[in-house]
Amino acid sequence: MALFEKLDFDPDKVPNVKLGLHIAQAVLGLVIFIMEIVLFTATDSKINGNNGWPFGLCFLSIPAWLYLAMTPRFERTRRAAPASVMLVIDCIFTIFWLSAFASQAAYNTANSCGQACTVSKAIVGIAFFETLGWAMSTAVSTYTLRYSQLNGDLPGYEKLGAEQNIDPDKAAFSMAPHDEEAYAPVNMDDHNDDHHSESNPYDADSYGSRPLYEAETSYRPQHTTSPAPLDDPFDNSYRTHSVSPQPPHDPYADPYTTTGPKIYAPPAADEYDDGRPVQFPTGNYDRTLH
Numbered sequence: 321m322a323l324f325e326k327l328d329f330d331p332d333k334v335p336n337v338k339l340g341l342h343i344a345q346a347v348l349g350l351v352i353f354i355m356e357i358v359l360f361t362a363t364d365s366k367i368n369g370n371n372g373w374p375f376g377l378c379f380l381s382i383p384a385w386l387y388l389a390m391t392p393r394f395e396r397t398r399r400a401a402p403a404s405v406m407l408v409i410d411c412i413f414t415i416f417w418l419s420a421f422a423s424q425a426a427y428n429t430a431n432s433c434g435q436a437c438t439v440s441k442a443i444v445g446i447a448f449f450e451t452l453g454w455a456m457s458t459a460v461s462t463y464t465l466r467y468s469q470l471n472g473d474l475p476g477y478e479k480l481g482a483e484q485n486i487d488p489d490k491a492a493f494s495m496a497p498h499d500e501e502a503y504a505p506v507n508m509d510d511h512n513d514d515h516h517s518e519s520n521p522y523d524a525d526s527y528g529s530r531p532l533y534e535a536e537t538s539y540r541p542q543h544t545t546s547p548a549p550l551d552d553p554f555d556n557s558y559r560t561h562s563v564s565p566q567p568p569h570d571p572y573a574d575p576y577t578t579t580g581p582k583i584y585a586p587p588a589a590d591e592y593d594d595g596r597p598v599q600f601p602t603g604n605y606d607r608t609l610h
Contacts, residue, residue: 331467331475334460335393341457342389345381348450353378355443364434370427371440374420374447384413388457392477403465403474410458417454421447 356375359365388409391401424444427433433440467475 362436414454
């Protein structure tokens with residue numbers, strides 16, 4: 321902790337530094353894994369525990385890399401990654417890779433590499449840097465533990481979640497500058513009824529006895545050039561294709577009194593009487609589809 325304070329280390333850089341170290345370790349581990357396969361297939365080379373341990377440690381390190389690099393970066397999994405546990409895992413794998421480095425060196429000393437001793441010596445060198453990478457991540461975990469004990473949270477990890485949270489009331493693809501007004505508010509008003517100049521567009525008194533929506537959706541003939549008259553709302557009669565009736569003076573009068581062929585039109589009731597028996601309009605009800 322004192323070393324990092326002397327270096328004026330920014331705590332917010334801890335997540336990226338830790339992630340970079342573990343990525344470098346994974347890359348070196350992949351190189352060791354490939355070179356061990358080359359060593360296994362070389363002429364006169366032996367396969368034993370000395371070179372088998374570094375090969376197997378490449379697989380064993382995968383869960384540790386995933387846990388140490390990814391678990392503390394997300395808010396939902398951060399509780400599963402306390403600083404003390406991360407420090408213990410870093411220390412354990414530092415010891416593991418130190419033993420793998422020594423085991424591969426002992427493999428070369430015993431002349432078990434056959435005709436691939438150059439490859440085996442390269443594995444020893446890469447295993448040294450792998451061990452050094454784990455030692456550096458252990459130092460960062462030590463700083464993380466000390467910071468957590470003093471401040472109560474992990475250094476830098478808490479701010480990762482805060483930067484990823486976007487206000488759901490702001491537009492996601494705004495072209496505004498990235499400041500406090502980086503995201504423009506979304507206009508949620510979808511009621512654009514500006515084409516009605518009246519204060520109350522659905523006032524039945526201003527349109528006669530028929531409301532606005534019924535007047536706009538009423539049936540009109542193909543040859544009609546003038547808008548349909550606003551008559552009785554209970555009159556659902558159809559207009560003929562050849563007759564364009566004139567609007568009557570009486571709003572309750574039948575507009576289809578002219579002669580000529582007409583489509584069936586039910587009689588319009590002058591007044592609605594609840595006590596009157598139901599009367600069906602006249603028509604040929606005996607006609608069927610048989």
